Amino acid sequence: MxxxxxxxxxxxxxxxxxxxxxxxxxxxxxxxxxxxxxxxxxxxxxxxxxxxxxxxxxxxxxxxxxxxxxxxxxxxxxxNIIQETSTTRTGTWTHRSGTSHLGGYSYSSSSAGASISWTFTGRSVAWIVSRASTSGQAYIYVDGTKVTTVDLKSSTTLYRQAIWTKTWSSSAQHTLKIVVVGTSGRPAVTTDGITTIG
Known part of the structure; x- marks a missing residue:
């Protein structure tokens, strides 16, 4: 699964x-x-x-x-849903409250190079975000290695979206790190946590 x-x-x-x-x-x-x-x-x-x-x-x-x-x-x-209280953050992140977010809040950053990371134990992980026409791009790192670039832009505003997933053959400790690209004209990245399967 x-x-x-x-x-x-x-x-x-x-x-x-x-x-x-x-x-x-x-x-x-x-x-x-x-x-x-x-x-x-x-x-x-x-x-x-x-x-x-x-x-x-x-x-x-x-x-x-x-x-x-x-x-x-x-x-x-x-x-399990793991929110931003269990993260390591660098750069500037803004706490956003609202009923549309998981747990009533999310974190947003428009600062190129700002990062947020979770260390978890599991066999599958998904990154959860908010998406809008003004949303930018983010680099995704897994266990210290850059694996992809994800674009959060959407023509309609969407909340609590699992936008990217990764699965391993067995459960182990991993670190997921998100880095804000700082996309020209739409730098904002809003994260709403991760979900994992142990």
Missing amino acids: QLRTGTVTSTAVPVTVTWKAADNAALAKVMAASPSSATFGPAVTSWPTGAKPGSSDLFALKVYDAAGNTAGASVYRTP
Whole structure:
């Protein structure tokens, strides 16, 4: 299971459950039993759904073959939302209050080179932001290595957006660092925390 892009709320974070299923004859279907019910065709190998943050969620699947035989698999995963109080910040950041932000606040910076970083333990992470037509770009570093540049600009104003994700094969300690580019004419970067899966 891994985090995916989309809207994050205090009650649900977007995740994707993936699986591999095979049969010596033919698969008939895959059914999800938890945390909600869904039925998939034999060629489907992923399920975009949501998970409740702060609690251990059971994700359970059952596979059926054409002869009626079944096999099941399940896993518990705990997604967490980690806000800016658990960060190391450099440069100028402004605390912004508002009901549209997770936990009622976010942090914003328009200063090129300003950074904010989280150290966490997990197997998947997503960076959550606010987006607008005046939003700028940010460099993303993972464990000290620059991995990409993300553009937060959006024609419509969007809040609590998981804009970027990364997943590892197992849970371990990592550091995610965001650096403000200082994009000409639209330098602002507004961060609303991260979400992780342990």
